[in-house]
Amino acid sequence: MHAAQLRCQTCPVRTTNICSALDDSALISLEKMSRKRTVKAHEVIFHDGDLSNQYFNVKTGAIKLIKTLGDGRQHIVGLLYPPDFMGQCVNTHHTYSAETAIDTELCSYPRGAFDLFLTTHPELERKIFNMTLRELDSCRDWSLLLGRKCSYERVAGFLLMIAKRMQDGSPEGGGPGRNGAHFQLPFTRGEMADYLGLTLETVSRQFSRLKGERVISLPSSRVVIIPDIDMLGAVANVETCSKPSMRQRKVMLV
Amino acid sequence: MHAAQLRCQTCPVRTTNICSALDDSALISLEKMSRKRTVKAHEVIFHDGDLSNQYFNVKTGAIKLIKTLGDGRQHIVGLLYPPDFMGQCVNTHHTYSAETAIDTELCSYPRGAFDLFLTTHPELERKIFNMTLRELDSCRDWSLLLGRKCSYERVAGFLLMIAKRMQDGSPEGGGPGRNGAHFQLPFTRGEMADYLGLTLETVSRQFSRLKGERVISLPSSRVVIIPDIDMLGAVANVETCSKPSMRQRKVMLV
DNA sequence: AATATACCTTGATAAATGTCAAATATATAA
DNA sequence: TTATATATTTGACATTTATCAAGGTATATT
Numbered sequence: 049m050h051a052a053q054l055r056c057q058t059c060p061v062r063t064t065n066i067c068s069a070l071d072d073s074a075l076i077s078l079e080k081m082s083r084k085r086t087v088k089a090h091e092v093i094f095h096d097g098d099l100s101n102q103y104f105n106v107k108t109g110a111i112k113l114i115k116t117l118g119d120g121r122q123h124i125v126g127l128l129y130p131p132d133f134m135g136q137c138v139n140t141h142h143t144y145s146a147e148t149a150i151d152t153e154l155c156s157y158p159r160g161a162f163d164l165f166l167t168t169h170p171e172l173e174r175k176i177f178n179m180t181l182r183e184l185d186s187c188r189d190w191s192l193l194l195g196r197k198c199s200y201e202r203v204a205g206f207l208l209m210i211a212k213r214m215q216d217g218s219p220e221g222g223g224p225g226r227n228g229a230h231f232q233l234p235f236t237r238g239e240m241a242d243y244l245g246l247t248l249e250t251v252s253r254q255f256s257r258l259k260g261e262r263v264i265s266l267p268s269s270r271v272v273i274i275p276d277i278d279m280l281g282a283v284a285n286v287e288t289c290s291k292p293s294m295r296q297r298k299v300m301l302v
Numbered sequence: 303m304h305a306a307q308l309r310c311q312t313c314p315v316r317t318t319n320i321c322s323a324l325d326d327s328a329l330i331s332l333e334k335m336s337r338k339r340t341v342k343a344h345e346v347i348f349h350d351g352d353l354s355n356q357y358f359n360v361k362t363g364a365i366k367l368i369k370t371l372g373d374g375r376q377h378i379v380g381l382l383y384p385p386d387f388m389g390q391c392v393n394t395h396h397t398y399s400a401e402t403a404i405d406t407e408l409c410s411y412p413r414g415a416f417d418l419f420l421t422t423h424p425e426l427e428r429k430i431f432n433m434t435l436r437e438l439d440s441c442r443d444w445s446l447l448l449g450r451k452c453s454y455e456r457v458a459g460f461l462l463m464i465a466k467r468m469q470d471g472s473p474e475g476g477g478p479g480r481n482g483a484h485f486q487l488p489f490t491r492g493e494m495a496d497y498l499g500l501t502l503e504t505v506s507r508q509f510s511r512l513k514g515e516r517v518i519s520l521p522s523s524r525v526v527i528i529p530d531i532d533m534l535g536a537v538a539n540v541e542t543c544s545k546p547s548m549r550q551r552k553v554m555l556v
Numbered sequence: 557a558a559t560a561t562a563c564c565t566t567g568a569t570a571a572a573t574g575t576c577a578a579a580t581a582t583a584t585a586a
Numbered sequence: 587t588t589a590t591a592t593a594t595t596t597g598a599c600a601t602t603t604a605t606c607a608a609g610g611t612a613t614a615t616t
Contacts, residue, residue: 501604503604
């Protein structure tokens, strides 16, 4: 029991993930059903269609949630970082695959036992509910990006998201989150393309364009420096771009 | 108290919406804080940025959740039908506008009182949590559609979604959901475009193409007949379409 | 019935993005 | 270090979708 407490005490997300909703004694009983797991980069945690029999806390690293079409096209429908929680689903089976983007440490719980635990710990359920709402919110933001933004704005939006994440702690090889932010990208151009609904070539071209217009600098292809994050934000959120239909809108704006 | 019970008894979504999680006595106290509201088509229920001070049950009709960019481009990030629940958000303010697509009946609750009620009714919270998970799921499905499907597939996907909804009850002017489904579309081509990340012209062209290839028939522009729903499903989910990047995938599929 | 209004369809053309291909850079392994 | 594989950039060209424009259809109003 004392040992159990010790394990969670060294957990990097103890105070931010779902466990932050629990007091010490509850944490100890939750810890008993947990299993630690280290996963190398680019490994599958579960497949689309698999029975969902575990939940996970992401302690370090990053995870891609991937949907694949019959002909092989694929799309990343979510990215999970510490202190995210993974595995909740409506049905008994997963509707996407989960794959590590970089080396990742997880903490897993068997679904049955965890669900039971939840019934006696409403504060934990509320915490997970709240994180789910946040996820829905960012999924809808992404929907706007995919539905109505041009490739230049999309890539800027992606970098902005990463930069903001640095800001909120968990630096993955980067400096400060505010102006002058620099970080190492944990994704290939192709992975970003799958997240942005583009091709890797288009992503690469927009990186070059952002560099050319001095919105970012690229000491190397995976290292990004953002001299002025507001400038990046402006590109991501308003930049003049003719792609989507604007005619009827102009009228509305009068 | 008796009168209160009577009101909810006639509610068309009593057994399917969040209230289905409650027993009669709990329902009566919830009913006390509720207010009935009828809204004509194309009216705003709340704006993006508004303080979120109410929750809603959708009793009849349909609601569009709309995000708008600075330059006027807009995107529908969600559609709500009976028996959906609306208004949950992470923050104190809404991050999208809600607008009726057709005449709609709502039942509203003041946020403070409802939140308090939730703390004493975990079964209700669980129900809402579950519906939120379902919404996240469909948002991710939509993300795949927006990120990786061509316009033909998108329009087919939209019609499939509507057809399936008919199937699950709540016919909005339509016949059976299974083969031979016919229904009246409650959306203009422009609204569908805003949902699908396309222009209204492209939506119109894909309607014509679906008609030309006998996947649907169109007695009039707003009335759709689906002779074979599996055929429509095939178009929505696999149809050969060259748009998104498939090169690296082909290797993976070997 | 005539007129007005909103919605829809279709064509011609332009712009954005995907596809294919080659060269270069970077990382990994021997 | 060199060799090898992988990732990235860039160019040329093809395709898809957006844009602009005109005409058609349906519905509501007078």
